[in-house]
Amino acid sequence: EDQVTQSPEALRLQEGESSSLNCSYTVSGLRGLFWYRQDPGKGPEFLFTLYSAGEEKEKERLKATLTKKESFLHITAPKPEDSATYLCAVQVQAGTALIFGKGTTLSVSS
Amino acid sequence: GAGVSQSPSNKVTEKGKDVELRCDPISGHTALYWYRQSLGQGLEFLIYFQGNSAPDKSGLPSDRFSAERTGGSVSTLTIQRTQQEDSAVYLCARKPSAGTDTQYFGPGTRLTVL
Numbered sequence: 001e002d003q004v005t006q007s008p009e010a011l012r013l014q015e016g017e018s019s020s021l022n023c024s025y026t027v028s029g030l031r032g033l034f035w036y037r038q039d040p041g042k043g044p045e046f047l048f049t050l051y052s053a054g055e056e057k058e059k060e061r062l063k064a065t066l067t068k069k070e071s072f073l074h075i076t077a078p079k080p081e082d083s084a085t086y087l088c089a090v091q092v093q094a095g096t097a098l099i100f101g102k103g104t105t106l107s108v109s110s
Numbered sequence: 111g112a113g114v115s116q117s118p119s120n121k122v123t124e125k126g127k128d129v130e131l132r133c134d135p136i137s138g139h140t141a142l143y144w145y146r147q148s149l150g151q152g153l154e155f156l157i158y159f160q161g162n163s164a165p166d167k168s169g170l171p172s173d174r175f176s177a178e179r180t181g182g183s184v185s186t187l188t189i190q191r192t193q194q195e196d197s198a199v200y201l202c203a204r205k206p207s208a209g210t211d212t213q214y215f216g217p218g219t220r221l222t223v224l
Contacts, residue, residue, distance in 0.1 A: 004152075032211050043112065043201055043215035044153070087153070091211060095141055097155035097169065098213060 002027040006088050006101035013108050016077045021104045023088030024070040031094050033071050035064050036087040038103070044087055047073075078108045113137025114204050114216030122222045123192055131187045131219045133202030141205040143213060144177060144187050148198040156200075159185065192223045 003026045013019055025033070032051050036044035048057045050066040057064050061082065063074045073086055085105045089098035115134040123129050135142055141160040145153045155169035159179045170176070174192075179185040189196055199220050203213040 034212070036215075043114075043203075043217045045112075046212055046214060049212055089153075094211060095160055095205070097143055097145075097158055097166070098153070099155070100145075100153040102150075102152040 002090070002092060002099050004088055004090055004099055004101035006086075006104050008104060009102070010105045011107070013075075013078055013106065015079055015108055015110045018074070018076045018078070020075070021073040021086055021106070022070060023073070023101055025088075025090050027090055027092055027099070029092050031091040031096075033066055034089045034091070034098060035071070035073055036089065038085045038087055047086075075106070078106070080108045080110050082106065083108045112204075112214035112216060113206070114202055114214060116200075116202050116216040116219050118219060119217065120220045120222075122224065124224050125194060126191055128188065128190045129192055129221065131189075131200050131221070133185045133187070133216060135183060135185075135202075135204040137204070137206065139183075139204035139206055140208050141213075142179060142185050143203040143205075144185070145201045145203065146198045147201060147218070153201065156187070160205075189221075192221075194223050197221055197223045 005024050007022045035047040038044045048064040053068045065072050085103045087103045089100045117132045143158040144156040147153045157177045159165045174190045177187045199218040201218045203215045
């Protein structure tokens with residue numbers, strides 16, 4: 001069964017304290033891996049798509065990396081506005097539905 | 111924004127009533143997806159529409175759930191005889207073109223079944 005597991009479930013950081021979120025996956029085949037950010041009461045907001053092991057993508061304080069079994073979302077010098085739930089999802093075949101993990105809720109305090 | 115509008119934003123209903131949730135992919139799409147997000151659970155796939163193909167209904171949890179897409183655009187998710195376990199946020203997403211795999215989500219409809 002295709003499965004996505006995110007850890008930790010919750011993460012509390014001080015402003016400026018860098019850390020990483022983990023997304024491990026077990027799938028029959030990987031078309032792509034997606035990261036989304038979700039604020040309370042809103043729909044997920046797209047961050048990154050990764051397609052192959054070794055690929056990296058960056059956006060402001062966020063960097064996503066991919067290996068054959070997992071992906072990391074690195075947060076460098078976070079700010080309070082980075083507080084949100086970060087969702088990881090995989091797609092097995094093009095055009096099909098995404099399989100989501102349960103997310104990591106990040107809280108950054110000043 | 112994500113180019114997806116959903117209505118209503120909130121819906122409260124009584125157990126046993128039918129509800130209709132609407133998704134309007136205002137910015138165009140080649141595929142449209144419905145997901146459900148329950149408290150403490152990840153997003154769960156329900157159904158998706160792509161082109162003129164038959165919809166993939168493999169994620170619908172029971173035959174009380176159905177969806178249609180009219181005119182190749184607006185979609186309606188219908189839940190008949192609602193149960194308390196149907197309480198969740200229902201999210202719609204669009205895939206803008208054949209050249210991307212990315213799905214862009216609407217704001218969701220929060221359904222509460224009393």
